[in-house]
Amino acid sequence: MVAAPTTDWLDAEGDALLAFAAGARTPLGFGTLDTAGLVPEPRRAELWITCRMTHVFALGALRGRPGCAALADHGVTALATTFADAEHGGWFAAVEQADGGPGPGTTVRPVPGDGERKAAYPHAFVLLAAASATAAGRPGAAALLDQACAVQDAHFWAEDEGMVRESWDRAFAVEEAYRGANANMHTVEAYLAAADVTGEDRWLDRALRITRRVVDGFARAHAWRLPEHFTPAWEPTLDHHRDDPAHPFRPYGATIGHWLEWARLTLHLRAALTARHRPTEAWMLEAPRVLFAAATAEGWAADGAAGFVYTVDFDGAPAVRQRMHWVVCEAIGAAAALHTATGEGDYARWYATWWDYARRHLIEAPGRWHHELAPDNTPAAGTWAGRPDVYHAYQATMLPRLPLAPALAPAVAEGLLA
Template sequence: MTDLDRLLDFAARSRLPEGGFGYLGDDGRVRPERGQETWIVARMTHVFGLARLTGRGGWDELVRHGVEALAAGPLHDGGRGGWYASTADDTKAAYVHAFAVLAGATATAAGAPGGRELLDEALGVWQTRFWDDTAGLAVEEWDAGWARLSDYRGVNANMHGVEASLAAADALGDADPRAAQLRGQALRTLERVVHGWAREGDWRLPEHFTAEWQPLPGYNRDEPAHPFRPYGVTVGHQFEWSRLALHARAVTPDAPSWLLDDATGLFTAAASRGWAADGHDGFPYTLDWDDRPVVTARMHWVLCEAVAAAETLAAVTGDASYRRLAAHWWAHGEARFADPGTGSWRHELTPEGAVATGTWEGQPDAYHLAQVLLLRGRPVRGSVAAALL
């Protein structure tokens, strides 16, 4: 049994009999007190769709289960449109809607019943409620009735919007005019975020902004370990943006040279400033604006994204040094994060390698680890799903 098979078997335990997927603890049991969360339901649907695309049997039912939950479950607002953040939070956020698009795209690519309908609906909400064509970026969060838009703007949701847009374009196919539109929007966002703010900041990317897209460098200084909006420079996101620039480059005719140049610059800064920044092996969650560690906890997803970005750069450039870095970091992950009892990776560790829970408890997220396992050794396409076809 491969690492991916063990991970998938563990992830399958998240299935809820009433529909959707739940939050898994370290023991592989769903934590019912958390209810359902759209980002988890959508990510699990995406992961099981990827499993189906590898040719593995037995995953069709779980993809269908996820699609049905997103299409008609308690997270879906059938009357007003869109998806609530969770069964306990009725806000409608760009972050979770990006993952609804991604789930629909992968389900479509996998040929799942209802996948195309989910994709069409999610894209409609994304384009009408979140995409700001003037800014070339997505807005952040609405109330349940789409009446009040938050003044906060963030690049985390935009990063996943780029991922989802590229995946949706691949799933729709070039004959659909929306494919070119979505790829163009992804490129515009990358240009503002990576070629703009990241490059201008010497590869220290601000994550938080006002409604007018003015940076807020002190945002969440009093809550630096926030799981989605931490203070400072988020090392894992630097790697993720680097990789997404290369996915966009793969599907952009006459791609501008800055996509590769900036992907390389962003990656190099994250690797050199992040690794062992506090004297311990591994990547701290966040750094301040002078490259000093803020939250020193090690997150599994940060290491996964570092490996995925290194593997993607190796595939694009042919430079073996990236593959050596990927192998070194992967060995560190297998030694520190891998949980032989679950087949997944522990989500958070102290710098010394003990299990920590300052930001994440349990092992709810198979998305980052599944993607890095699937990207290795495959061609660079617009999306992970397209690389499997």
């Protein structure tokens, strides 16, 4: 029988991930790391990477890890200044240094084109980073959280849909003719954190509406092969990106890792409702079980080799067979969450199995994870080059040691990490 990692091992791996991630600091925020832990393009930074790193370093600061408080503060400052659009509000998707090097006189601008867009996916991570940094007591974080909440209210939450809008142009004037499950999934994560940090139930109410529609609605209606892409009227577009199936954010087909992530988030939502003495619904335990079982049956070793395939088509056949590190991390988190919710041993066995796979195939050295593997489990870089961030891996070292509610940062702040 495969043994689960010890708490000491998880601590050591988490600390190694923090040390590796520290190399991502640049004058603009946090950059994308290559396989050596360097930033090849220090004159450019992505919003989603900066937010994820800020969230991770806020967790490290809460745990008293040296250097993490300063790194979290650097991220908060970058979000409050470098990425913020002072004219139209919200945050740029990507920024770059337009002239010279870092220091006085440097011009920082949004990357022309997509960098100017205001998208729900990275804005969810602004909210998460701000909530985590606020829970960690970092200076300026509470003001950033207030701003992030206001932007969600003004531009992303669609009350009549019970979901968030996908993206806008820079001025929040022209909306993209697309809706996506992925942006809504990370918005649920952020809303759960915001509910705990602000104490405002409206974020929990919204997380419930999103999750009910996606999990108990779209996933159930498609034999649990959750559609990712939709029209503005929330009609599934099942052929989306058939010609670019391994797209990093909008791949063709159904994304196995998201079934696992939705399973975990549904259990967090259920626990958050229970903690507030509010009723839960039967699907909130049923659906995570079914999503987990479907992901394991159709995703794990689906082509005969260990590892999760990236996507399947809507008949359940593998579509993209690459193995992504984040999928294993979410499988670990989902297994741990289901074991916490049910106490059933099968989930503990899967948890140990997937950590064993990660240690055999993904972790090259402490803190250094291959982000993508080929179907034969050798390192690859077709979808992801380098090692862009540590968000999924670091959370995998912490989620099994925390209750299902509150969210990660508030839970660590309350001393609930085992």
